Amino acid sequence: MRVGRNDPCPCGSGRKYKRCHVAEDEAKARSAAPTRLVEHAGEVFGVSGDVDPGVLDLAADHFRAKREGRGPAQQMVDFIQPVLDATDGSLDATNRAMQLGTLWWNLALLPEVKRAGALEEFLALLPADEAVRDDLRKTTKQMIVRHEAMFPELHRRHA
Numbered sequence: 001m002r003v004g005r006n007d008p009c010p011c012g013s014g015r016k017y018k019r020c021h022v023a024e025d026e027a028k029a030r031s032a033a034p035t036r037l038v039e040h041a042g043e044v045f046g047v048s049g050d051v052d053p054g055v056l057d058l059a060a061d062h063f064r065a066k067r068e069g070r071g072p073a074q075q076m077v078d079f080i081q082p083v084l085d086a087t088d089g090s091l092d093a094t095n096r097a098m099q100l101g102t103l104w105w106n107l108a109l110l111p112e113v114k115r116a117g118a119l120e121e122f123l124a125l126l127p128a129d130e131a132v133r134d135d136l137r138k139t140t141k142q143m144i145v146r147h148e149a150m151f152p153e154l155h156r157r158h159a
């Protein structure tokens with residue numbers, strides 16, 4: 001049933017449709033419209049109806065900020081995920097991985113010339129044999145490369 005804008009509103013208010021429920025009905029029709037995907041500023045949104053590009057700008061900023069705003073703890077977990085995946089999942093192994101993650105994170109933030117010395121200072125305190133130390137030297141190199149790739153914004157000042 002189609003109601004003309006100048007017809008009495010079907011709600012029985014006695015007012016013309018255009019003065020009563022037309023806006024509400026049109027909004028419902030819009031929100032029921034098929035959703036489509038829109039790519040904007042590197043983000044993809046599902047939208048229905050017409051969307052102001054300014055609104056998409058705001059939404060893109062919001063999602064980017066949310067992603068970049070992953071807290072420090074979550075960033076650390078993301079950073080050492082491959083190491084965490086390699087553990088047996090026990091609390092001890094997870095704690096060790098987090099401690100190493102902190103070491104790698106701090107080394108990665110040092111100027112390159114200071115990294116090897118700082119690592120050796122750490123290794124000297126470690127009750128481990130030379131093979132373990134060597135493994136750790138290799139892993140450290142890989143994790144610093146990973147850190148630079150994951151958090152380029154933290155490395156710009158050294159560039």
Ligand SMILES: [Zn+2]
Nearest residue numbers: 009011020021
């Ligand atoms: Zn009405």
